[in-house]
Amino acid sequence: MLFSKGFMHLPVELFYHFSNLKMVKWVGLTMDEVMRAYYEVAFERDYLKKKGNAFQDFFADIMEKRYPGDFQRVRPWGKFGDRKNDGYLKTHRKLFQVYAPNEMQSSQAIKKIDEDFNEALPYWEKFFDIWVFVHNSTQGLGPDVLKKLLELDEAHLNIDVISFGFEELRQELFKLNPIDIALIIGPAPNRNTVNGLGFSELQIVLESIAWQQPTGEPDLRPVPKNKLSANMLSPSVEILLKAGMKKANLVQMFFESWYDPTFGDKIAQAFKIKYNQLKSSNIPPNEIFMKLQEFALGTQRRSAEEEAAGLAVLAFLFERCDIFERPREEGAL
Amino acid sequence: MILPTKYLREERTLLSVGANILRHLDEPKTVSRIWNDIKKEKTKKLHSQWLTYDWFILSLDLLYVIKAIDFERGRIRRLSQ
Numbered sequence: 001m002l003f004s005k006g007f008m009h010l011p012v013e014l015f016y017h018f019s020n021l022k023m024v025k026w027v028g029l030t031m032d033e034v035m036r037a038y039y040e041v042a043f044e045r046d047y048l049k050k051k052g053n054a055f056q057d058f059f060a061d062i063m064e065k066r067y068p069g070d071f072q073r074v075r076p077w078g079k080f081g082d083r084k085n086d087g088y089l090k091t092h093r094k095l096f097q098v099y100a101p102n103e104m105q106s107s108q109a110i111k112k113i114d115e116d117f118n119e120a121l122p123y124w125e126k127f128f129d130i131w132v133f134v135h136n137s138t139q140g141l142g143p144d145v146l147k148k149l150l151e152l153d154e155a156h157l158n159i160d161v162i163s164f165g166f167e168e169l170r171q172e173l174f175k176l177n178p179i180d181i182a183l184i185i186g187p188a189p190n191r192n193t194v195n196g197l198g199f200s201e202l203q204i205v206l207e208s209i210a211w212q213q214p215t216g217e218p219d220l221r222p223v224p225k226n227k228l229s230a231n232m233l234s235p236s237v238e239i240l241l242k243a244g245m246k247k248a249n250l251v252q253m254f255f256e257s258w259y260d261p262t263f264g265d266k267i268a269q270a271f272k273i274k275y276n277q278l279k280s281s282n283i284p285p286n287e288i289f290m291k292l293q294e295f296a297l298g299t300q301r302r303s304a305e306e307e308a309a310g311l312a313v314l315a316f317l318f319e320r321c322d323i324f325e326r327p328r329e330e331g332a333l
Numbered sequence: 334m335i336l337p338t339k340y341l342r343e344e345r346t347l348l349s350v351g352a353n354i355l356r357h358l359d360e361p362k363t364v365s366r367i368w369n370d371i372k373k374e375k376t377k378k379l380h381s382q383w384l385t386y387d388w389f390i391l392s393l394d395l396l397y398v399i400k401a402i403d404f405e406r407g408r409i410r411r412l413s414q
Contacts, residue, residue, distance in 0.1 A: 255340050259385050264340025320339060 031178045031190075037239035038188040038307070039181055043173055045290040046185060047166055048138060055100035055136050058184075059169065060087055065180045066172045067091075084120035086134070088127070095120060095128035096164070100136035106144040109135075113148050117161070134164045141165070189243075189308035227318070230327035237289050244308075244315025251316035267313075268322040271295070275323040285324070289314070292323060335395060350384060350392040355401060361410035364393070 050058050060073040067089060074085045087096035097116045099109060117131055133149060135141065141149075141163055153161035173181060182188065228238050255264030274295050278288045296310040317323045337343045357370050368389055393409065396402040403412050 256342060256345075257383065259383065261341050261345040261388060262334060265338050268340055322339075 033239055034243045035178065035188045035190040037236040037243075039174075039185060040234075040236040041240060041286070041290055041293075042185045042188070043170055044138075044166075044286065045294075047136065047169065048287065048290075051100050051102050051136065056086055056098040059096075059098055059134055061184050062169060062173050062176070063087060063089070063096075065176050065184065083123050084116045085124060088124075092130065093128050094130040094132050095124055096132045096134050098134040100134075104135065104137050104142075104145075106142045109141075109145045110148045113145070113152070117152055121156075129158065130160045130162060132162055132164045134169075136165075138166045187302075187304040187307065189304045189311065226327045227321070227324065231324045232285050233289060233324075234286050237286055240289075240311055241315045241318055244311035244313075245319060247308075247312040248316035248319055251312055268317060268320070271314075271317050272322045288324075334391070345384075345388075347388070347392045347395045350388065351396045351401070354389075354392055354396060355411055358402065358409065358411040361405070361408035363408055367409060 046058060047055075060071075063071040064073060070089060070091050072088045072090065074082045074087060076082045084097060085095055086098040088094070089096070097113075097120065099112050099116075101108065113133060120131070131152075146163075149161050149163055153159070173184070176184075228241065233241070255267075258264075260266075271292065274292065275288065278291050283291075292314055293310055296313055297306060302310075314323070334341070335347045337346050343349055353371065353374075354367060357367055362370075368386065371384065371389065393402070397404070400412060402409050404410075
């Protein structure tokens with residue numbers, strides 16, 4: 001189960017956050033299932049994308065908000081660096097070491113674990129009982145790496161050695177309130193934002209991808225049923241697409257009134273080409289969805305309205321079979 | 334552009350706009366006159382069928398290429414079949 005079906009209720013409130021002299025206003029942060037689904041997908045995207053120091057900061061951001069006054073972020077200081085301490089949780093006596101390479105190789109990971117643990121031990125020993133190996137793999141750790149952790153755990157009876165990956169970090173994130181999650185991940189649309197979508201927001205989104213040139217023959221077959229389940233998209237992605245579909249006709253109306261009659265085709269073809277590129281790189285359907293969102297909106301954070309507009313466009317294209325696959329039984333058409 | 338696609342409705346295709354232009358060519362007319370006649374008509378219809386000048390010219394090009402019209406002494410005229 002990716003998420004519980006309960007709702008997190010907060011009174012509707014205005015929250016002002018000052019960042020670099022720019023004021024960002026959040027309104028009405030009740031977490032409904034659209035917002036939750038968005039955050040699930042966004043977290044997975046960030047977890048996969050961030051490497052090295054960016055990942056370490058991401059981890060520390062979440063932990064600091066989760067355990068305020070308790071989790072200590074450690075930064076390198078002078079010639080000894082951080083002394084193999086990437087984070088310390090005082091009440092739990094946990095010492096964290098973060099490893100987020102571009103690609104996880106067993107031998108390198110094992111070397112890193114060995115080095116970091118053995119260097120941390122003499123300096124921090126009396127302060128920790130649990131050594132945590134934080135990593136950025138969504139596939140879990142390889143058998144050699146796991147063995148190394150188990151060996152260290154056995155060799156030091158008074159210290160537990162554990163790993164901390166995708167699911168562990170995800171659980172910490174979703175224990176935060178929506179305001180804190182939004183500060184870490186960015187704004188998310190909720191049901192109201194999707195319902196309140198206007199033309200101007202959609203136009204901005206669409207214009208940003210209008211420069212792509214179309215190629216190939218268009219697909220004129222009608223939309224088959226069960227397309228969502230046939231593409232093995234996660235429940236969270238399904239919720240996002242279904243929410244976007246409510247305003248998919250808005251996208252249609254936009255194309256029909258836009259001064260350039262070929263705009264709709266250009267957009268559809270651009271997404272189709274992008275989808276096929278992503279498909280050929282053999283990444284899972286959920287990740288394809290995330291990358292299509294990025295393609296539509298860019299990698300910079302957008303307002304909740306623009307994010308919702310992006311969902312409406314993706315849902316529109318999904319419904320008209322310009323992206324993702326048709327169910328196999330209809331493939332013969 | 335010429336024929337309808339998934340996102341281009343029939344009323345906005347060059348073929349459809351071209352057919353509409355031919356309807357207005359009961360006598361030879363200048364390009365400006367045809368354009369004005371068509372615009373007057375368009376304002377009565379839905380906003381979604383807004384026609385730009387560029388698209389209008391492309392339709393004329395299509396009609397010329399398929400030999401449906403000719404340009405003579407500053408006027409567009411319909412060619413008989």
